[in-house]
Amino acid sequence: MSKSVLLSLVALAALGGFARAQTTTGVISGTVVDPSGNLVPAAKVSVTNEATGDIRSTQSTSAGDFIFPSLLPATYTVRVEMPGFQTFRSTGNVLTPNGRLALGDLRLALGTVGETVEVAGQAAQVETQSSENSGLLTRDQFSMVPTKGRDLTNMLRLLPGVQMTGDQDALGGATGFGATMGAVSGTRSADQNLT
Known part of the structure; x- marks a missing residue:
């Protein structure tokens, strides 16, 4: 690199600081x-x-x-x-x-109420006579689950309050490798009946 090119670059760098100021x-x-x-x-x-x-x-x-x-x-x-x-x-x-x-x-000053939001709905019915926990799976819900591995026990995952546990066969109570059972609302999986 020539001396004149180097001096030109140094001068441009110095002038850049002045221009920014x-x-x-x-x-x-x-x-x-x-x-x-x-x-x-x-x-x-x-x-x-x-x-x-x-x-x-x-x-x-x-x-x-x-x-x-x-x-x-x-x-x-x-x-x-x-x-x-x-x-x-x-x-x-x-x-x-x-x-x-x-x-x-x-x-900021507090504003006046300029609009009303109305929410309409019904409360869900709560069963107070027994501790039964049930749910209904629709045909659409069942068809959305992948066909590979689709079975009744895996469908339990779609219901609220159900968590799958390992080493328990849902249909018959036998244990085995890879068998699962749903634990509903925190109860032991052996204490549940499926209908």
Whole structure:
């Protein structure tokens, strides 16, 4: 490598540091809190450049903090939205070149109830007269199990409260290599009847 090429590379590297120091972007940051001063995580925070209309958005962290790096110098509107709170809006926030605009705590006011969620359903019937645990497998459930190895004892796995245990033959009570039985609701597998 020639001496002139080496000097050119050194000069470019040195000038690169000066060029980086001439950046004009700034940072807007703050913390989202509720009326009691508690941190509000996952709030949607956006900044809008009032001159151009450009919008950047982020979410507050688990500590309620947000940061918008590399913003061009301008006047910004900051908007914070979170379900259950009124929308926060702050206008006229001036960011200077290389500026750090720390907005501090942005306190959200409690919102009014604007919608009703209605849930309809029925409670499952609970058997109170015996400790019987039963379930029904549909034809669709049975057909979804792979055909290789499909048998009655393996179908028990689809029922709630059933865990398969080893070395117990489900049909007949004989033990053997690889035989399994379902333990229902924590009882011993030998204490159960299958119908």
